[in-house]
Amino acid sequence: MPDRIDSMRKTPIQNRGRQTMDDLFEATAQLLDKMSPDEVNTNRIADRAGFSIGTLYSYFPNKASLLREMALREVRRFEARFEETIEASRAQQPDHVIRQIVRLALTPLKGRHRVRRKLVLLVGQDPTVQAAMHQAIDRMTGRFLECVGIDPNDMSRARRFLIFRSVLGPVRAAALHAPDLLALPEFEEDLVRVSLALLGMPLEPAPIL
Amino acid sequence: MPDRIDSMRKTPIQNRGRQTMDDLFEATAQLLDKMSPDEVNTNRIADRAGFSIGTLYSYFPNKASLLREMALREVRRFEARFEETIEASRAQQPDHVIRQIVRLALTPLKGRHRVRRKLVLLVGQDPTVQAAMHQAIDRMTGRFLECVGIDPNDMSRARRFLIFRSVLGPVRAAALHAPDLLALPEFEEDLVRVSLALLGMPLEPAPIL
């Protein structure tokens, strides 16, 4: 799976192309949902999307770039939903804002948590995706602090790094290995508590249970 | 915790065999350290370990089992180190115990955080490994609660799930993308704070910075 520089073959400004790419992404998602990541190959993707393999390769220079674009799109989508959430929480108390964000993280798009996990397995080494994810998290952290009125410079890098990641990591783990937790109020509660602890704003002493 | 898994071809009671397997694991680790996971193949592993490919296949029935055993060994090793840490912290304050555990998580064996990450990429879908990891985390959580004198039944499943995973996830993220954080006292501090918050024992109101 060689790695080219140019990520896409044709700029999908045309709606035609945009639709085809979406079809390919959707096909990929369905396959990831159904089978192990290394069974997902370009032939199967094209086939399921209802295109010939050649069409796939006229939209993406190679397999890696298709997966990369798909991952980047996921990141962008999450950030967009985050942005909406922040906007809707303007001028609210920090704990309320955090709770909204935790809920956002807990609500997988179309139940596609498994797809996302497998996508990570396929794209995990891709530096572009890595960078995009971490920059997105950093941007979202910044937006959040701004929203709740904290100057980022008043907070250590370590803590800024942790605020969201201490929520996102466990959510992913739960989604994969204990999905029922996602629906429990006390799970949401504890995630909020973690973030607030890092903001120096503990809730009332947490009940042990 | 029995040592044998039936994906191993021979019971490695003989030291010869044990040594050979360790050599193969070490070779795999070195390759993972050097190259992308999908460049790591059985021929290269055998080659670097100084064995023929045939020998590799007399110790493991297939590639997946080699990687699986290796991952399981990592899990067992971590748990063993955890056990030592707990033993050494007997009858200490919870925050002290937690701090020791955080330090354990921050100190990978031989700086092999990258190796572990890539191993996950290769083995990530293996149900045996998944199960072993989560069972280990659950066992360690139990041991910890026992050590600090909390009855596990007094704590919600959600919280038990989170206590360690809210530390482990961010540590891995930092190891991969902001390794310098691992050495910062305030990073350790905040990780401890996260766990304590979940135990309902906040430190003194956290300074924002």
Add this chain to the structure above:
Amino acid sequence: MPDRIDSMRKTPIQNRGRQTMDDLFEATAQLLDKMSPDEVNTNRIADRAGFSIGTLYSYFPNKASLLREMALREVRRFEARFEETIEASRAQQPDHVIRQIVRLALTPLKGRHRVRRKLVLLVGQDPTVQAAMHQAIDRMTGRFLECVGIDPNDMSRARRFLIFRSVLGPVRAAALHAPDLLALPEFEEDLVRVSLALLGMPLEPAPIL
């Protein structure tokens, strides 16, 4: 010398068509100049010529025929230049005529020796092109002998075969691998000497140096 070959789809009597074909040839030449022959494909040719791939296929039934026509055009052009040279040398001494022909061979159109070589690599097996080239050389040999007043029947087939080919081969080799030789007077001199030797008219005993 009729201009039409039945591998062309339309008789390019219309200037439009003629121009389009020339554009396609020119694009092909530019690509051959820039890249390796097997990187030159029909899509790139159409693209560089500023046409759609469909247009290319309305002028040529397939890739081979485009390249064939292009090669045949080269052959015709060379023969036309040869004809001019011969005409301009009417009633001159044989050594003078030969020198003019050698100069012609040394002076490729637009410095496109490399293009010609790569075209040969792409079209080399085409029997039509092979035949056209050799017939052209035979015709030119005949014209030359006529011009200098030698009856072709007075000369062996072997020698007629050699007269021009002993010049053309080395010139191509030099163009590709020692282009600086092309400009040296002694190179031209020796090529003339070779041809004259075959005509049984050696120059004064050649200086060794």
Add this chain to the structure above:
Amino acid sequence: MPDRIDSMRKTPIQNRGRQTMDDLFEATAQLLDKMSPDEVNTNRIADRAGFSIGTLYSYFPNKASLLREMALREVRRFEARFEETIEASRAQQPDHVIRQIVRLALTPLKGRHRVRRKLVLLVGQDPTVQAAMHQAIDRMTGRFLECVGIDPNDMSRARRFLIFRSVLGPVRAAALHAPDLLALPEFEEDLVRVSLALLGMPLEPAPIL
């Protein structure tokens, strides 16, 4: 057809490997003899050689390198035969030596002139092969001059370049397009004449016929 640096995958010091490579070369030659060069693919080569495709790729990193090695072997073989010829002609008159060399060029190995031609079509752009061929010709020229007692420094570069190439080019052309010429005494005669003319040693005035 990507191009690696390393030309061979395993050093064929072992006789086993040497034999396998020879089989692959022989299979390639047979295919080139039978079909057009671009129909010759690695699958067919392996198949005809009686190996699996994987075996081919354990001896050569890619198709290009197989063809390259084969071409280089041809060059080495020709040079070896040249060397024998020179040795056998020690202390003979220049015209005798040249005649032997011309005969060598006229005697294709196993009637494989066509194979060689097609090999050139496949490998023609390969810089390694190009360089090897030209260096070989230069070495042979040097050996020849030494043998007939001419100091290379007494001869212009242009002429040294031409001495053999003015023979080799036409021979190849004849082999491909007028094979019957190869057997004619007057063809041999004229080739000798060409070389001698370049050495400043004309034969008796050439008979026109």
Add this chain to the structure above:
DNA sequence: GATGAATGAGAATTCATTCAT
């Protein structure tokens, strides 16, 4: 006529695995 998205056969290459020595 022109366009260019779509096609799909076919080619190169990899690598887990086997088995004769």
Add this chain to the structure above:
DNA sequence: GATGAATGAATTCTCATTCAT
């Protein structure tokens, strides 16, 4: 037991060509 040459299914990717718009 060890070896490593050989296997071949599977995968990625290309590009000449078609045809609906």
